[in-house]
Amino acid sequence: GLFFLYAIVTPFQICRQGKYLPLALGVPITWVLPPHYTTTSLLPSSSESYGQWDGQSRKGTIVYSLLRCCGEKNEAVQKDSISIHRDRIKTTDSNNLACIQAKDHTTGRIEIASCVRVAEVAQIRITNKEFPFHVINLAVGADLKLPISYSDTLGNPFYEAHNAVLFHAETNYPDIVLINNTHDDDGNIHLKALRHGRALVRVSMSSSPLKSDYILISVGAHVHPQNPVLDKGSYLNFSIEGLNDQVSGKWFTANESVVSVDMPSGIAEAVGEGSTQVIFEGSGLKLQTLVTVLMGDIVSVDAPKETLTNVPFPTKGYNFLVKFSNAYGNNLGPLGNSEEVPYDCIVDPPFVGYAKPWVDLNTGSSYCLFFPYSPEHLVRSIPKSKDMKPDISVSMSASMRGAKYASGSASGLFIGGFSVLEMGKNLKQLNLTPGSNKTIITILGNTDVEIHWHNQDQIMISPIYREESGIGGRAQYEIIVLGAKSFKDKIIVTLPANGQRMEIDVAYQPVERAAASGTIINKTLWASVVGCFVLLVLTAAIFICYLDRPGRSQTSTAPAPAPAPATPTVPAPTTPVRGSPAVLNEQSPRTPQPFVDYVRRTIDETPYYRQEGRRRFNLQNTM
Numbered sequence: 001g002l003f004f005l006y007a008i009v010t011p012f013q014i015c016r017q018g019k020y021l022p023l024a025l026g027v028p029i030t031w032v033l034p035p036h037y038t039t040t041s042l043l044p045s046s047s048e049s050y051g052q053w054d055g056q057s058r059k060g061t062i063v064y065s066l067l068r069c070c071g072e073k074n075e076a077v078q079k080d081s082i083s084i085h086r087d088r089i090k091t092t093d094s095n096n097l098a099c100i101q102a103k104d105h106t107t108g109r110i111e112i113a114s115c116v117r118v119a120e121v122a123q124i125r126i127t128n129k130e131f132p133f134h135v136i137n138l139a140v141g142a143d144l145k146l147p148i149s150y151s152d153t154l155g156n157p158f159y160e161a162h163n164a165v166l167f168h169a170e171t172n173y174p175d176i177v178l179i180n181n182t183h184d185d186d187g188n189i190h191l192k193a194l195r196h197g198r199a200l201v202r203v204s205m206s207s208s209p210l211k212s213d214y215i216l217i218s219v220g221a222h223v224h225p226q227n228p229v230l231d232k233g234s235y236l237n238f239s240i241e242g243l244n245d246q247v248s249g250k251w252f253t254a255n256e257s258v259v260s261v262d263m264p265s266g267i268a269e270a271v272g273e274g275s276t277q278v279i280f281e282g283s284g285l286k287l288q289t290l291v292t293v294l295m296g297d298i299v300s301v302d303a304p305k306e307t308l309t310n311v312p313f314p315t316k317g318y319n320f321l322v323k324f325s326n327a328y329g330n331n332l333g334p335l336g337n338s339e340e341v342p343y344d345c346i347v348d349p350p351f352v353g354y355a356k357p358w359v360d361l362n363t364g365s366s367y368c369l370f371f372p373y374s375p376e377h378l379v380r381s382i383p384k385s386k387d388m389k390p391d392i393s394v395s396m397s398a399s400m401r402g403a404k405y406a407s408g409s410a411s412g413l414f415i416g417g418f419s420v421l422e423m424g425k426n427l428k429q430l431n432l433t434p435g436s437n438k439t440i441i442t443i444l445g446n447t448d449v450e451i452h453w454h455n456q457d458q459i460m461i462s463p464i465y466r467e468e469s470g471i472g473g474r475a476q477y478e479i480i481v482l483g484a485k486s487f488k489d490k491i492i493v494t495l496p497a498n499g500q501r502m503e504i505d506v507a508y509q510p511v512e513r514a515a516a517s518g519t520i521i522n523k524t525l526w527a528s529v530v531g532c533f534v535l536l537v538l539t540a541a542i543f544i545c546y547l548d549r550p551g552r553s554q555t556s557t558a559p560a561p562a563p564a565p566a567t568p569t570v571p572a573p574t575t576p577v578r579g580s581p582a583v584l585n586e587q588s589p590r591t592p593q594p595f596v597d598y599v600r601r602t603i604d605e606t607p608y609y610r611q612e613g614r615r616r617f618n619l620q621n622t623m
Contacts (some may be wrong), residue, residue, distance in 0.1 A: 030115040031159035032152060035094040039160050041087040043100075043113070064113060067099045082116050091118045121158070121165050123151040124205050126213045134215045137243065137285040138193040139222030140349065146215070148187045148203060162187045166206040173199035176383060177217050193219040196242070196349060197383030221247075223280055223289040225395060225409050226348065230259075230270035230293050238266040238278060240287065241393055249282025259291050299324055299343070299408035301368065301398050308394060309498045310353070310372035310471075311417025311445070317369035320345075320396045320410060322357075324366070341366075348395040351382045352414060352471075355396060368396050375419045375445025378472035389470050390446045390497060391415045415498040416446040416471025430479070430491070432508045437481040440464070441504075443493070447475040452492045458483045459506065461491065479506075486510045 033039065043064055064084055081096040082089065089100075095118065102113035126134070127149040138144060150161045158164070169189045171177045176197040180190040189203065196219055204212035220242035230236055238261070240247055251266045253259050255276035261268045268278060270293040279288040302321040322343065345355040345368035353372035360367070373381065394414040399407030421442045422430070430439065443449060447468070451461055458481065465476040479491075491504040 029112065030117055031089075032117050032119055032156055033089065033091050034121050034150070034158060034161045034164040035081075035091055035118050037091050037161065037164055038085070039089045040162070042089060042160070043084070043087040063103045063105065065101050065103070067101050067112075081118060089116060091116070094118045094120050119152040119156075119158075121150045121161060121205075122153040122211070123155065124165075124167055124203060124211055124213055125149045125151060125157075126201075126203055126215050135218065136215060137218045137221040137287070138191075139226075139242070139287055140193055140195055140219060142193045142287075144191045144193075144217075145188045146191065146201075148189060167203055168206050168209075169201065169203045171199045171201045171217075173197060173383075176219055177201060191217065193217070195351065195383055196220040221285065221287060223278065223287045224393070225289075225411070226397075227290045227407070228292075228409065229299065229407050230268075230291060232270050232273060232293055232295055234270050236268050236270075236291075238268060238280070238289075240280060240282075240285075247282045247285060249280055249285060252279045252281065253277070254279065258293050294406070299398055299400060299406050301396055301408045301410040303396065303410040303412040307498060308370065308372065308412045308414040309417050309500070310374060310378070310414075311419065311500055313372055317355075317371045318412075320355075320368040320370060320398075320412075322366040322368055322398045322408070343398050343400050345369075346397045346399070348397065349392070351378070352392070352394055357398070368398050370394070370396060372414065375417055375472070378416065379444050379474060380472075382470070382472040390448050390473075392471065414471075417498060417500050418443050418445040418447065418449055418493070418495055418502075420493060420502055420504065428504065430504055430506045432479075432481050432506065434484075434510065437508075439479050441477050441479065443475045443477070445473065446471055446495060446497065447473040448495065448497060449475075450494050450496065451477065452494070453489055453506075455487050455489045458485065458487045458508070459489060481508055484510050 031042075044062065066082065066084060081093040082091055082098040084090075084100065097115065097117045099115040100113045101110060103110045125148070127147050136144065148167060150158045150164060152158070169179050169181060171179055176194055177199040178192040178194055179201065180192070182190075191201065198219070199217050201215050201217055202212055203214075204210070221240060222242050224239050224241040225236075228236060238251065240249075250263050251261045251268075252263070253261045253268070253276060255274065257272050258270075258274040258276040259268050259278060260271050261278055266280070268291065270291075273293050273295050275290060275292045277288045278291050279286070300323045302323070304318050304320065306318075308318055322345075341357040341359055343357055343366070345357050347353055347355045347370060351373075353370055355368050355370050358367050358369050359365070392414050393411050395409050395411045397407055397409040421444060422439060430441075432439070447466060453459060453461065460480045460482055461477050462480075463475060464478050465474070467474040487506075487508050489506045491506055493502045493504070494500065
């Protein structure tokens, strides 16, 4: 059966180079090890040789040997699943148990140094004594090393099992937490917090993914201010930001000769020149920041008095005044006369906006200009977390180029604004019709808004969707027309936190007016068509009458026909006048002139035709 041995009595101590065997500590002396595994130097090390065939390892004055049953041969010991190799223990098969005996040649004492049980790895665990509740709060940019441990089927932890099995680490939000899957020799995984949010880290055995363990990483908590630079003798009150609830803990300093910190309050005093870490430890929380103490004056930053927001905001940005000490000023000269700005500006958190240095050439004053991003940009860039608030603290840091330790920072309250969109476009005017009597508007950014309108019986506005994400949220409201009467109204959207106000004009046209307008338009169109047709008919009639008018040929602008060549002077016969003279039809077709000349010549040459009393004919009407 399986059993464990405990060293309750510690008759003597076996120690070398700071390593203690279990029997000297009164702890469980059964070490659980994986099969086919070689340990690190668990036994006190020595450069002396050891006997292989007798299963002993001589370490100076102490000799280690495996205990075996009476009558067991030496050859069986060599092939045993547990063996000693100098200061290491080597295993082969599982389900084996052996004890190691230690003999001190100086005193002659013989004791059980440890017992070893070989078992299969059945469970994987993320172990960290500082974070026992599997929840870790980290600041942005912080690094963390998580040790991995193993247990057998009964849950007994392995004393050592570095890289005994292959495992895989992953997270559901790789943009919040970065995992370095290159494991070190101790089997630890390394994490880095990238940006604000929460991410779940899962570690599983590669051979059996169902055997896994989890830990929650919350990124956002940090020591405020970050990386300050203090003058010797000055005081600074550190605090924790980025958490929804108050957290209790203690403050420490890595070097009290540089900075001393009051443990419960976090008030620090710059004692001496140098740099050190100020650390805060609480339940599931460990944060730290670097503090630099200088002997002279330092860079300081003054935040603007007004509240920072992104709608609306000054087109030239918010001015953070940067002041420099005499020591740096004398070396650099007046900053207003410098061709290049000698300092850098950094915004924290970076997803809120960006900053750039600027020197007023008229006054010589130096500034860090803060330009916040629009609500539309924040919706796409900030992490989707319910822990985000609509008001956050924004820190502006200014540091000298080439001397990053000479820096200063100031914080300001930032309250996000909002934008109103419809169909992806900015909304100023909303026109509703009977065919489209409802619509949806979207509010981006800070969704803690209030909506008011006058005609409560004509229009209804109700929320249908809301995504809480602090300054990068999203909310949708449905607008429905209730009545049939025409109206005009204003929808007023306000944000009490920063005083932002936006008005949207709303107009609605009812069915009757729309139908009447359509009738008028149709009548006008038909009247225009009829008028054009009548005008066309009159024009055609006048043109036809003009063509049929008598004497048109005489008044025609066409040139008159040339006179006929002269004939012999013979008088033409004349038609006698009757009582009822014939009426000439002037509108009859004209006879061609050559034919008329031919007829005249024929008549003149006809004998006896020129007698008196003969009827004369109008040669023009012979056709």
